[in-house]
Amino acid sequence: MPEGLRVYLESRSVLQLARDGLDVFLVYYLIYRSLLVLRGTRAMQVGLGLGMVFLLYVVARVFQLVTVLSIMSALISSMLLIIVVVFQNDIRRGLQRVGSRAWFGGLARSQESRVIDAVVEAATELARHRIGAIITFEQDANLDEFVGVHKGHVIDAQVSKELLVSLFVPEGCLFSPSAPPAEKVLYYSLVPPSFSNNTQSPTSYIHQTP
Incomplete structure (x- = not known):
């Protein structure tokens, strides 16, 4: 030693x-x-x-x-x-993550389950009508810095099947080629850099908030 x-x-x-x-x-x-x-x-x-x-x-x-x-x-x-x-x-x-996970872990899991259910229902509905979509789940890194630079817009709304479907339906006024899933704040018409050169599908981004 x-x-x-x-x-x-x-x-x-x-x-x-x-x-x-x-x-x-x-x-x-x-x-x-x-x-x-x-x-x-x-x-x-x-x-x-x-x-x-x-x-x-x-x-x-x-x-x-x-x-x-x-x-x-x-x-x-x-x-x-x-x-x-x-x-x-x-x-x-x-x-925000420390607070939500340390004290409201059960509530956060409930919100995540609701968001996942909404995404699954929306994807099923879009597939039934043969409509393509890109849905991005946020992980540790966020996409805030790409909003504006890549023509993203912010919707202050709760995630739901109806909202997601309206983003991808070509006839809808909110039509967007891509959409990422969060609990409340949703950026639409946001195309991540890795997809910008090789995709025509809308992208939706959902930002999880506690």
Whole structure:
């Protein structure tokens, strides 16, 4: 056993070791969940950029690059504000999920079941009339940043079979080539980038809210 580790273990009580282990586990879990939420989003790219800035700051400090260090120090001092501004949607979304899952898990599952039932009924109805549709279920990454850029529109309405069918029926005034499923807020006429070059079907996006 390394000498430093042996000294550390001998100097700590069982309670202190358990507390240290819990501390490390919580930090690991928070970082892990944050990476899952940011994975595949533009926020992830921004986060990598901020990480590069911090790495450059460390390098400048080690090698005493005065000019670079002064610039990086100014950026680092504003890092907290930059993080809040850049990740405000992801922070809000994460807090909503923590609250809804920790305290209202049963209610959230009930809402999810209702949404799934509505999607299944709508898909069955559309298939019966031979109408194609793309329905996207939101996971950890959201599509908020694509609204507007890809001509998305927002409908503040509860998800239902009738609403989804109306989005895909060509004769309907809300006809949209694609639609993703949420509990309340629905973006329609939103074509995700991966589909934009090879599909003519409407897309609907449903954003789950607690």
